[in-house]
Amino acid sequence: MPPQLKRLIPIFIVFIGIFLVIRYFLVPDTFGQYGHYRGKTLDDVSSQEQVHSDKETCILCHDDVQLIIENDAHATLSCLICHGPGLEHTEDPTTENILKESSREFCGKCHNVNAARPLEVVTQVDISEHNTELNCTDCHNPHQVWEGIE
Amino acid sequence: MEQHYQHLYEMLSKVDGYIYPNELELQWGVLVVLYPYLTGLVAGAFILASLERVFKVKVLGPTYQLALITALAFLICAPLPLITHLGKPGRFYEILITPNSASAMAIFGFVYLWYLTVVLLLEIWFDYRRDFVIWSREKTGFMRRVYKVLTLGVTDISPKALKWDDRIGYIITIIGIPSAFLLHGYVGFIFGSIKANPWWSTVIMPVIFLFSAMVSGIALVMVIYMGVSYIRKVKIDMAALDMIGKYLFYMLILDFAMESLDQVHRIYEAEESFDILNILVNGKLIYTMFAFQITLGMVIPMVGLGIVQLVKVKEQIRKIIYVSSGVLVLVGIFFMRWNVVIGGQLFSKSFYGFTNFKLGLVGTEGLFSAIMWMLLPFALLAVLLWLMPPWKKQEAI
Amino acid sequence: MGGNRIKSSRRNFIKKTVAAAGTIAVSSLLDPINVLVFATDPPEEGPWWGVGIDISQCIGCGMCAKACKMENKVPEEPFYFRTWVEQYTVLNDETVRVESPNGGIDGFEQSVEDEDIFKTFFVPKMCNHCSKSPCTQVCPVGATFESPDGVALVDESYCIGCSYCVQACPYGCRYLHPEKKVADKCTLCYHRIKIGLSPACMEICPTQARIYGDLNDKESELVQFLKDKNWQILKPHMNTGSKLFYNALRAEVR
Numbered sequence: 001m002p003p004q005l006k007r008l009i010p011i012f013i014v015f016i017g018i019f020l021v022i023r024y025f026l027v028p029d030t031f032g033q034y035g036h037y038r039g040k041t042l043d044d045v046s047s048q049e050q051v052h053s054d055k056e057t058c059i060l061c062h063d064d065v066q067l068i069i070e071n072d073a074h075a076t077l078s079c080l081i082c083h084g085p086g087l088e089h090t091e092d093p094t095t096e097n098i099l100k101e102s103s104r105e106f107c108g109k110c111h112n113v114n115a116a117r118p119l120e121v122v123t124q125v126d127i128s129e130h131n132t133e134l135n136c137t138d139c140h141n142p143h144q145v146w147e148g149i150e
Numbered sequence: 151m152e153q154h155y156q157h158l159y160e161m162l163s164k165v166d167g168y169i170y171p172n173e174l175e176l177q178w179g180v181l182v183v184l185y186p187y188l189t190g191l192v193a194g195a196f197i198l199a200s201l202e203r204v205f206k207v208k209v210l211g212p213t214y215q216l217a218l219i220t221a222l223a224f225l226i227c228a229p230l231p232l233i234t235h236l237g238k239p240g241r242f243y244e245i246l247i248t249p250n251s252a253s254a255m256a257i258f259g260f261v262y263l264w265y266l267t268v269v270l271l272l273e274i275w276f277d278y279r280r281d282f283v284i285w286s287r288e289k290t291g292f293m294r295r296v297y298k299v300l301t302l303g304v305t306d307i308s309p310k311a312l313k314w315d316d317r318i319g320y321i322i323t324i325i326g327i328p329s330a331f332l333l334h335g336y337v338g339f340i341f342g343s344i345k346a347n348p349w350w351s352t353v354i355m356p357v358i359f360l361f362s363a364m365v366s367g368i369a370l371v372m373v374i375y376m377g378v379s380y381i382r383k384v385k386i387d388m389a390a391l392d393m394i395g396k397y398l399f400y401m402l403i404l405d406f407a408m409e410s411l412d413q414v415h416r417i418y419e420a421e422e423s424f425d426i427l428n429i430l431v432n433g434k435l436i437y438t439m440f441a442f443q444i445t446l447g448m449v450i451p452m453v454g455l456g457i458v459q460l461v462k463v464k465e466q467i468r469k470i471i472y473v474s475s476g477v478l479v480l481v482g483i484f485f486m487r488w489n490v491v492i493g494g495q496l497f498s499k500s501f502y503g504f505t506n507f508k509l510g511l512v513g514t515e516g517l518f519s520a521i522m523w524m525l526l527p528f529a530l531l532a533v534l535l536w537l538m539p540p541w542k543k544q545e546a547i
Numbered sequence: 548m549g550g551n552r553i554k555s556s557r558r559n560f561i562k563k564t565v566a567a568a569g570t571i572a573v574s575s576l577l578d579p580i581n582v583l584v585f586a587t588d589p590p591e592e593g594p595w596w597g598v599g600i601d602i603s604q605c606i607g608c609g610m611c612a613k614a615c616k617m618e619n620k621v622p623e624e625p626f627y628f629r630t631w632v633e634q635y636t637v638l639n640d641e642t643v644r645v646e647s648p649n650g651g652i653d654g655f656e657q658s659v660e661d662e663d664i665f666k667t668f669f670v671p672k673m674c675n676h677c678s679k680s681p682c683t684q685v686c687p688v689g690a691t692f693e694s695p696d697g698v699a700l701v702d703e704s705y706c707i708g709c710s711y712c713v714q715a716c717p718y719g720c721r722y723l724h725p726e727k728k729v730a731d732k733c734t735l736c737y738h739r740i741k742i743g744l745s746p747a748c749m750e751i752c753p754t755q756a757r758i759y760g761d762l763n764d765k766e767s768e769l770v771q772f773l774k775d776k777n778w779q780i781l782k783p784h785m786n787t788g789s790k791l792f793y794n795a796l797r798a799e800v801r
């Protein structure tokens with residue numbers, strides 16, 4: 001074997017060896033567990049902090065509201081739409097840490113007239129014209145929207 | 151961050167038609183344009199060198215080492231803009247330890263290392279080993295030690311050992327040719343395999359990248375050879391230069407043919423993406439494509455070099471044609487990469503509109519940064535030529 | 548006899564080439580080509596998550612996009628969306644106009660007069676959680692993947708921020724997080740579905756236009772959706788194995 005190869009081959013083997021050793025320490029432990037990714041990621045993603053509560057949790061305490069609303073036009077709505085994410089409130093219920101959206105603008109988010117909104121899915125009004133001196137909730141109870149309306 | 155958002159709000163106001171909300175900001179900027187450009191120069195310069203060694207085009211002899219050392223200088227600098235553009239540059243090593251075999255980009259780590267060590271470094275070492283040994287004996291002080299290290303302790307320069315140098319170097323050059331194709335071809339495949347982007351997704355993309363790489367590499371060696379000879383105030387070997395010019399001409403024709411084929415096919419089939427791409431090419435890319443890439447970068451050099459092939463031209467005029475063609479080609483191929491990378495991100499994947507892009511001046515993705523990455527290989531080349539001057543090589547036995 | 552011998556250097560070359568070619572041939576047999584076809588199969592046990600969106604029920608209120616940003620702490624600027632709502636307006640002159648101002652979070656204003664409108668509707672968009680996802684195929688380091696239960700996720704601590712996945716998604720669902728500098732996308736609120744809660748966008752939707760479900764569960768609402776509705780996926784020609792099924796998807800939608 002020529003002297004060049006006698007020198008080069010060991011050098012390459014040493015470098016490849018060093019690379020393999022470093023690699024052993026650098027590759028994360030759970031890598032390859034389920035596929036070509038770090039297995040522990042699934043736990044990391046699952047433990048992301050929750051921000052929104054959910055309707056079922058609201059009903060645990062507010063079953064009286066549920067009884068009213070389940071026969072209403074707003075039955076399919078989640079409480080969180082108007083009352084916000086509410087997680088803090090579920091952990092420590094006070095009147096301070098829960099929202100109560102009721103502005104014309106907010107109701108208009110769903111109910112303002114727009115040609116792309118199917119009329120059979122949502123009742124619509126032109127909020128720039130419909131009873132502009134009043135607030136929506138002056139006439140419409142959000143949990144019983146048609147109560148007292150002709 | 152505020153300034154960044156300010157810039158994005160401005161871009162948002164200039165959106166034409168509809169784009170998916172996440173498509174406003176281009177993900178890949180001038181740094182990602184530079185990487186294929188630089189590796190293309192490496193592949194092209196290497197192929198030129200291998201023309202002499204493997205295909206026995208002896209007349210290219212004076213440019214052999216220059217081409218190899220140019221390839222090395224550009225190869226060492228090529229990954230730097232790439233690593234800089236990453237969101238998390240500190241994690242770049244992950245490509246080496248857990249490459250995803252399904253991803254074209256993962257090839258980067260190993261093909262790069264393979265090409266750098268087994269092909270380029272070794273080929274240069276085998277070619278210069280005898281000189282390293284002799285220089286380590288002639289020089290004194292610090293340089294003496296530098297050359298001694300470079301010999302890797304193999305100091306036998308008997309005719310038998312030198313024959314081995316030649317033989318192994320030859321084999322490495324042969325292995326180097328497909329390696330050079332892989333080094334740059336995979337970059338073309340990175341774009342060509344993205345079915346989501348119809349500007350990129352074409353079978354011929356790796357081929358186009360390779361041919362334009364060879365064109366740019368040959369042009370680079372030609373310009374550098376002329377530049378270095380001018381700086382050293384030595385006479386240019388016109389036979390070598392004429393041969394390089396000839397190869398550049400034929401390579402340009404091939405490259406032009408391939409790229410034209412891609413566009414003709416696209417225009418003829420006119421499938422779903424054609425309408426938006428048509429607007430793209432004739433709108434946002436009109437100058438970079440028709441003026442810089444095609445006219446300046448391909449047609450004018452082809453005409454100039456073609457004249458030299460057909461008609462007897464005085465040496466002085468030939469030199470002017472060569473240097474200007476070389477520079478024009480280098481500029482044109484840069485814009486070819488620009489049109490692919492930037493162009494592919496300007497239109498929405500919804501085919502309903504365009505975003506916009508302006509190259510800033512400062513910052514990691516700015517013009518000044520790009521110029522720095524372009525100049526760095528030349529600085530490194532100067533250092534390498536001082537360390538391993540091809541013209542001070544000992545006469546072959 | 549001596550004159551017919553192949554030169555030793557050429558013999559060496561031939562030997563080495565044959566050795567290299569042989570190695571490549573053998574190793575290609577051991578590692579078949581289909582490793583390049585990146586697909587995840589539904590698990591034999593456990594959920595295989597999918598999404599159903601009923602375009603005929605979407606009223607374009609934008610609550611979904613807003614809730615998503617809140618739940619997942621997505622930057623509020625209008626350049627980063629895990630989900631968004633588009634409004635399509637097909638005019639009488641057959642031109643199509645598409646809008647998504649701030650992803651639909653602030654609602655939509657009708658930009659075309661009633662009399663010029665041929666057809667107009669809202670289309671919510673989100674990650675399709677493809678089973679043959681082109682975005683996870685291209686990740687060079689294995690930082691994004693399809694989970695065993697069918698959700699395309701990103702490993703924030705491993706992503707190098709190369710944005711290749713952002714380029715590869717045909718639906719425009721991904722973005723590079725401006726502060727974390729890694730890829731980000733809809734996770735189907737993995738942290739919520741793991742504990743039996745719906746993703747934030749689906750919890751908040753007032754018309755239940757967006758549902759999610761287990762495709763392995765033949766009794767699930769989603770599988771019923773697949774049976775009852777005329778569903779389509781976006782860009783079927785790309786063979787992404789998209790698990791986002793739309794009802795009432797019109798041809799103008801991209």
